[in-house]
Amino acid sequence: MMRRILLFLLLIAGIRVSAQNNYAASLIPGDLLPYASAVVRSEEITTDVKEPDNVTYHVKRIITVLNKNGDDKTNLNVFYDNLISVKYIKGFIYNEFGKVDRKISERDFDDEAVSDGFSLFQDDRVKHYSRAVTSYPYTVEIEYELKVKQTLNFAPWEPQYETNVAVEKSVYSFLCKPDFNIRYKEFNLPAKGTVSTNKDGEKVYSWTAQNLKARRDEPWSPFEDQYMIKLMVAPEKFYYDKHSGSFTNWQQLGKWEYDDLLKSRADVPEETVQYIKNLTADITDPKLKAKKIYEYMQQKTHYISVQVGIGGFQPFLASDVDKQGYGDCKALVNYTRSLLKVAGIDSWYCVVWGDHEEKKSMLGNFASMQGNHIILCLPFKNDTTWLECTAQHLPFGFLGDFTDDRTVLACTPNGGKLMRTPKYDAKDNLIKRDAAFVLNDAGELSGDIESAFKGLEYDDRESMIAKAQTERLKDIKRYYPINNIDIKKLDYKQDKSLDPVTYENIKLTAQEYGAVNGSKFYFPLNSIDRVSLGLHQVRNRVNPVYIPHGYTEQDKITYTLPQGYVLDSEPLNIAIDKPFGNFTVTMKMKGSELIYDRKFQLKDGTFNKEVYDDLLDFYDKVRAADNATVALVKK
């Protein structure tokens, strides 16, 4: 009886609250307005695990859009695929004063295929609300429910995923039966979560975030895990597309992936087995054997992505890749692993976060389905070798900046194992240039530039190498912004050894490189290697400065000056040394030759936020030096 009354009171209270629910934009606390183009007024996200193959994901979000930059932040996109179905979508749009402007219903949503831009096929779809609101501010209330037929991975809670969005309140709840065990990982949460039991006997985990000021997109920020509020949940026992298993650590998760997803996928046709055996018969060094097999795989396959259901985690059969000649990262790694096995070489399928800008690692103390790419690890004795299997042109053992220097999960027959990929140091990522130019008294420049690209810079010119010569001749001008440049010769050579190098040789002329003014002659000192980075000032910066990869540029230019002229400028001599980099320039005369030496180095690392202004200043000074003009005068 008591309970009934209480429920009744709650109902009345609920009605009162909803009648008073005021979404007027003027009620947003003033301190949430700076840098915000939208404000989440309230958000409730609930994951309710009913059965391992039946999860309800419920979202109710009220968000006020302040200006047109906030239109995209309303997130009126509901994604689904073969394992997710949309149960309903409903909502309202309110005007500035919180009065209903219109109702949102599911039929106002367009249903479209989602394309990641590189997959041939994927089963992802989106329901997208396309009607618009044109007067600001306005408020959107959206509520939808998804039925999710798997428990292997749960959508993380990221209440402030978007930049320029402030949050008044966001609540995440995770409901499950008492015997359904979970583990979770909190990132930057202001308050710990709570656990309770509801009236149906379900466990209820709950987290709340409140009054979050809008964050800005600050250049050179570390990855989001380091400052963004986030919660990840992992199951103990799970079900996914006719597969099931359980894990509480990386060892067990890796074991499941190996046993359930990989083990039975390695058979290759007999002809290929024979071919591989013959191919490697005369080689004794296992590393050289592996190199031969890797190169065979590269010329036989190319990358094509197809993602459907468990196919998002499980590779195609090796025999399928053998026949079709293509596959995604999973398929090509599995195929390479299978070929290596034929030659008696063990290798491990490794899950990694591939990203050029951020070195994102598998979370050491929290096992869950992470990563977006697969690479292969060859655990030779005292010499671990790593292979990227989706690029047909990379040298054996070269990972590049997509997967270097981070923790990956190796799926071995004995289970999962966290490993670290190799790091490329600033001094090893080297662009070295040697140029010899002659300037005549009409201002024409002619000469050669020889460049070498090493370390991570090795594949800097990969896109040029792929091009036809006519296209190369057009595009090379982007790299060398020399006015009136006329390329007489351009060629590339690649040394694909374990320490790979790309060489670029150019012969060029450029009219009017130097400008004659009376008895004076002016020319730019450095036109072959200038900093091009356009950094902008960030007032009130919040995030530390993160430099993922360092590199070194080392240039030497020798100019033979036009006859009858002598140097009229002060010689340029600069040396700057900072924790994040250094820059030295010298300019010397030797007979009729002017010799210019330049070294620029950026170092990787994370630095405190005050360093950002230093970095701006550093780049300004480098830029000024790179843009220096030399004045000559007639004798």
Added chain:
Amino acid sequence: MNKPNFMYNMRKFILLFTVSLISFAASAQDFPFGEVSQEEMDMQKYDKDTSAHALVLNEHGRARISETSSEDVNLIFEHHIRIKFFDDKEFERYGTFDIPIYSSDGLVYEKLVDVKAVTYYRDDAGNLQKADLDPKKIFRVEQDKHHTLVKFAMPALRKGCIIEIKYEIESPYYWNHFHSWMFQDYLPKLNSQFEAIIPGFWNYNASLRGYLKLTDSKATIDRECFTYHGAKSDCSHLTFTMKDVPAFVREEYMTSPNNYLSGVYWQLAEFTNLRTGAKEKYSKDWKDLDRELKEQYWFGGQLKRKEMLKDRVTPVIAGKTDSLAKAKAVYTFIQKSFKWNERANDGSVDGIKKALDAHTGDAGDINLALVNALTSAGIPAEAVLVSTRENGSINKLYPTINDFDYVIARTSIGGKVYLLDATDPMLPFGMLPLRCLNDQGRVFNVDKPSYWMDMNTAQRAKTTYNIELTLGDDGKLKGNIIRYSSSYSGYLRRKEIKKYNSLDEYVDHLSSDMPGTKILKSDIVNVDSLDMPVGETYQVEMNAYDGMNHDRFGFNPFIIGKLKTNPFKLARRDYPVDMGIPSEERYIVTVHLPAQYTIDNPPQGQAFAMASQGGRFITDFQNDGSTFTFSYVTQINSSVFGTDEYNSLKELFNRIVTAEKTQLEFKKK
């Protein structure tokens, strides 16, 4: 789109075409499927273009109007192509196929039938092998209710392989567009042949686009090739062949590649009304088109009832008496009522009222709503059909509305003509976005005959800079930078500013354009007054020199808005340079030096004008003791430059870039 009604009693017609007819000549044939020669397999490179990574060995297309088993009339298009890969560089672009399938209503789809695809390659042992495409590996992606993509990746691609693909598409959409054909692509082709088989009931005009010439064209008659409900008709059988087609190379400052790629396009001219047997014009002259447009729901249907939006615009113009003020209010109202979905269109498919209620629409919805809103407010207005720069140029050989993809509004108030596009709320009244400035537009009025008008209006992009700096004893240059962006430059500047949430963030980002310059204070005016120039004033400080312990300083007077490199780098250009909008830039910088300094190398003023008067660049230098002034003017007077003006234009930009290197020297007296 209406389909003709067929009857059993049909007269026979012969399609008339501009090439002469040869009766009973042997018709062209598709090349055989499934046979590759040793020679083709062994080919190492293409001698006519050694830089090509792949080559189309042969390509054949055949389009015909035909009856289907379900007694519908369909356009059947067969495509057969064979491509040689010399290396692996083109696998990504040409080794996978995306075949679009269209449906106008989401119910009746085009049909892809009979896909045959084979890869011929040498296996590890060097033996020739064939790999067929596995039908299970053909994917259908339903992008939305109108568009489906059929996708597949060719199997077993290896260096030196040849792929061969053949498929057929049955389409119910043949009515005003017969199948077009592109002879040219980004790969070179040895041979590209297209056959068009058109029953006498339809007569299409063909037009060729691009700079290349056909190697051969033929026309024959196929007797009684078309049967419908027992009635028979002859067909015109046209064959176009282009051999040794070079790869198309994209160049900068061009409009759509479709303007330049060689291809054949069709437009229905007349057809037989099968109920009466009489020949009817489909679109012969503008009078017919005017009438037809007027009747179409998506076009005339939105304009005929001139007071359709009266209840909506009455409050908007309340209290306004003069026409211009009313027109501006209506324009602003439509701008603010819509969010453009970024799509071009020349009509309103679901009607302007529905679009207005949804607050979103394409260019057709928005601008036809604008025309009607203007007439509803009592201001005479017309619709102007245009082709956007991306869409390409308009075929004026014969009247057609198929080349248009966009519509704008035109009104004349007090003798002045205003062209209006309400898709972008940041456009001031009377300004058009760049995308509309292409060739000519056709002005349409429900009461009067339509007519052409030029789209390159008097619009200009105009920017002025006024900079005043003082060199202090601490080696710092301090002062103000003032920039005024008017007309089209004002529009672009507003768009840039509005990308940010606040002026502060905009100013922060501005600093990346002026390295070495710190902005201490900023003042930006007229961001929301669309008819006024945007004014920006920045109080700046440049850490120019580390102290004053030098005898001389170098100074580059180009502080902001540098061009840096000449955008024109080609030795020769085959296509016109299309900049869209003439422009003008005026720049003046005044520098006050400490008394003990003077200018060591006062530069000479220079002037360069293009022979055609299409553009000029002038610099000036004035020195008055310790104060000097440097200024320049750049004017581009035309929006399009012909290939003959290319060198002169390139030279103009060369002068600018060279001048930007000007290094002034301050020297201790």
